[in-house]
Amino acid sequence: MxxxxxxxxxxxxxxxxxxxxxxxxxxxxxxxxxxxxxxxxxxxxxxxxxxxxxxxxxxxxxxxxxxxxxxxxxxxxxxxxxxxxxxxxxxxxxxxxxxxxxxxxxxxxxxxxxxxxxxxxxxxxxxxxxxxxxxxxxxxxxxxxxxxxxxxxxxxxxxxxxxxxxxxxxxxxxxxxxxxxxxxxxxxxxxxxxxxxxxxxxxxxxxxxxxxxxxxxxxxxxxxxxxxALARCFAGTDFIAYMGGIMAVYGVIFALLQNDARRLLAYHIVSQVGYMVAGIGIGTALGVNGGIAHVFNHILYKALLFMGMGSVIYMTGKRKLTDMGGLAKFMPVTCITFLIAALSISGAPGFNGFVSKGMVIASAVEAHMPALELMLILASVGTFLSFVKLGYFAFFAKNPEISSKEAPFNMQLAMGLTAFLCVFIGLYPKILFDILPYNVVSYHPFTLSHIFGVIQLFMLAGVAFILAKAMVVPHRATILDFDYFYRMGGRGLIWLSAVPMSNLRTTLQVRFSRAVYIIARLARNPISILEILTAYVYLRITKGLRYVSGYSSGETYDEDLYRRPMGVGVLLAIIFLFAFALIYFIF
Amino acid sequence: MARKLTYIFFISIGVSILVGLFIPHEHVHFWWEKIPAFDAIFGFLGCIVIVLGAKALGHHGIQKDEDYYD
Incomplete structure (x- = not known):
């Protein structure tokens, strides 16, 4: 073979x-x-x-x-x-x-x-x-x-x-x-x-x-x-598990502030990867299986989300939520597949995210990490909120100015197939369970308490969205992140090399080339060195003596230098005039 | 239409919470899993916390003009 x-x-x-x-x-x-x-x-x-x-x-x-x-x-x-x-x-x-x-x-x-x-x-x-x-x-x-x-x-x-x-x-x-x-x-x-x-x-x-x-x-x-790579080399490290929890919450909070549609999705990658990292960090069979199952499912729905937003940007040329809205009736295929992806990433029952996210959270419970469990559930609430926002402002908010056509056929086909896989795995997770790293999967996703728990979680998050809608309206803004320190550090480095280091270089270069010039001049006639040295020493000594004695050779500024001869002339003229007048009156 | 949808939405919330009360939790690990309708409460409060958290961060200096880095 x-x-x-x-x-x-x-x-x-x-x-x-x-x-x-x-x-x-x-x-x-x-x-x-x-x-x-x-x-x-x-x-x-x-x-x-x-x-x-x-x-x-x-x-x-x-x-x-x-x-x-x-x-x-x-x-x-x-x-x-x-x-x-x-x-x-x-x-x-x-x-x-x-x-x-x-x-x-x-x-x-x-x-x-x-x-x-x-x-x-x-x-x-x-x-x-x-x-x-x-x-x-x-x-x-x-x-x-x-x-x-x-x-x-x-x-x-x-x-x-x-x-x-x-x-x-x-x-x-x-x-x-x-x-x-x-x-x-x-x-x-x-x-x-x-x-x-x-x-x-x-x-x-x-x-x-x-x-x-x-x-x-x-x-x-x-x-x-x-x-x-983490699953290969770092499974079962508590630090990594909590890092996953932090990533999950951090990504969601920053996603909520974004206006650029794909940047919002990018922060959700941070958040969703947090779930995978948490599962790997917990390191139990259920944790690693859950993390890897989430890799599998996340790849499908996140690629679908990027495909959906990509086709919106491709067809309308607009990438900011403040410019979008009302696209549902122009791009029905994109809209429906996007909603399937949004439900999947939120973890709605019947879609693939529900299964794997549930596994990671269950593994946190099983490993007795209550803080991690609550962080992951909180991130899940935020994810739902964020995608209600994204879906609403991209496809349903009123925007009379917008019009568009549906994306090219190959894009629609790709989105349709990916959406099908999201739903298929969501309804029939056994096909995924059979290929996970740990052979025996003892996890049952579709228990009544899990399904109703998630439904309640999302419905009340929906109520909160309606109440707080005014607060999540997208704004045109740049949101600073840790990149602020890297960018400013980078700018500082450029300033350091452009100003002080560059000045140092010029100074050194000038000094050095002058030294070379002098040495070259002297090397032409080495005998003159003594002569020049004597003259130089004499010059230095006389200059020093003059300085010590306070004698000025006229190099310093003297305000009377030109004023005095003129003043003396005028004074003499006045004296002569006075003498002339005196003589004239007396005699 | 919109009003009808809102009614359906709120009725289904009530139903899901009521049904949820009668579903036994398989394995109770932490005390808060015993609170009735914990998921609903957590969903609502969590959402508020995240929105307020994000807004607070935005107001305290990380939200800048679009051309901030230019």
Whole structure:
């Protein structure tokens, strides 16, 4: 039998051939790649293969277990749907960046050693930034640079951690980490991609600036590979569990203040990733299963939300909630699929978010972490509130000026299929439970108390929304986040190098070149050095003596210098005139 | 129409709370799970807390003009 190929290779090699196809053939080709990769992943069997020896270490490109398989499945499924959504895009560069991005994410998932994991990790950062830059305006260029700077920082931290770990342990296999210096460095590297507070700012900064189709890819892969890596190396750490709770609440509160539709969604990524991180941090079978199930479900509905808002922006050119409204009657497909995604992310019964969010919260209860449980429920209330707001102001609020057409067919089809999956998993979660990392899932989502609890939670949140509607109306504003410190720090650094350091450089340069000039002059006639030295010493001594004696050689300013001769002349004239008059009167 | 929807909404809230009172909680872990209609109370208060929290943050300096960073 032929050995199954690592799924990453399909996308990475497939990206190279995209420019050689045209029109319909190209579209077919691009859809075929994820389809082939999916067939391939079905043939992967648990174990390690594609091992290469490199400098005495084993690089493993295909380490398969239940955890990597479930993340691999969803990455390929959403890869297919997002490619379908972006079929109409004409620039090959965007497609190539997206394919490489998907491929390198799959590379991380199936990497069995830290070196190849790191290599794919960096390819992800470098390829994803092009999905932002292809938007081709000033904001996206700047946001892209901020994005890549932060990811380079995270990557460096990760690499440093990996090197220290490798040297101290002598092994490069991806396993559960033990506390130590390397542990924290690697955690910062993973945590940056997972949007830990306060190193999350690249996410809400860059994702709204990406291209319409690029943001759909962005919303999926970076954070979820981060969660996957945490599940591999840091499962069952209390710090990470509470970080998840903080992210969940923090993301919701900041989302509520946003006006840019995709920035609002980006803050909800922080919040939802918080649930996954919490589940992983709790680390029990139910917690990890819940976290990974939430990865699976979140990818579907969050990509669908970005697709929906993307098609609104694509068709109307408006990206701010204050400019939108009343789009339900112009874009019914977008509106309905968007509402399905909104219900899924809120965790309404019958949609996929209900199942996995319930698992994470139940695992917090099971592990006796009451504060975490309440934080996660609070975030869930806020999520519902936030999506009532987004749905209302985008699709239902009155806006007589707006008119639009429905999005292109491929976008509608992608949204429809993704929405179908959200509902399908919501109604039939067994299909997801069967592929989760821990084989036995002892969780029953559809108990009456859970369903009625969630319904009550949302209905009363709805009442509060009606009461507080005036307070959640979007405003045109910039909301400061921790990025304030990074931006001001960056500006400070630029000022430091542009002003004081630059002045220092000029001063040094002037002094140095003058010294060189003098030495060159003296070197022409070395005998004169003595002569000049004598003259110089004489000059110095006389100058010093003059200074000590208070003698002025006229160099200092004297106000009488020109006034005195003139004054004396005038005085003499007056004296002579007086003498003349005296003589005239007397005689 | 809108008025009718509002009535239906409030009636369904009442029904869900009433039904909720008669559904036994499978495993009670924390004391607050014994409070009747805890989810409804938490939903309402949580929502208010989040809105007020966000507004307070916005008023205390993090909400700036759109071109703040330019």
């Amino acid at each position: 032929i050995k199954a190929i690592p799924p990453a290779f399909f996308f990475i090699l497939g990206a190279m051939l995209i420019p050689f196809f045209k029109g319909k053939v190209k579209q077919l080709y691009m859809l075929m790649i994820p389809a082939l990769a999916f067939l391939d992943i079905l043939y992967l069997t648990p174990g390690t293969s594609w091992v290469y020896n490199f400098l005495g270490y084993d690089l493993i490109f295909c380490q398969v277990d239940r955890l990597s398989l479930v993340v691999g499945y969803i990455f390929i499924i959403i890869g297919f749907l997002a490619i379908l959504y972006s079929l109409h895009v004409k620039q090959d560069g965007q497609h190539i960046a997206a394919f490489l991005y998907v491929g390198s994410s799959l590379g991380v998932v199936f990497a069995g050693d830290l070196f190849s994991l790191y290599a794919f990790w960096e390819i992800m950062a470098v390829t994803s930034v092009f999905l932002i830059w292809f938007q081709k305006d000033r904001e996206s260029l700047n946001a892209g640079f901020r994005y890549i700077l932060m990811h380079i920082f995270g990557g460096c931290s990760l690499l440093a951690g990996i090197i220290i770990y490798t040297i101290s342990k002598g092994s490069i296999s991806v396993v559960q980490m033990q506390p130590g210096f390397a542990y924290w460095l690697i955690l910062i590297g993973f945590g940056l991609n997972t949007a830990f507070i306060p190193i999350h700012t690249w996410l809400p900064d860059a994702y709204p600036e990406g291209t319409i189709t690029g943001s759909v890819f962005l919303s999926v892969f970076t954070t979820k590979t981060g969660v996957y």
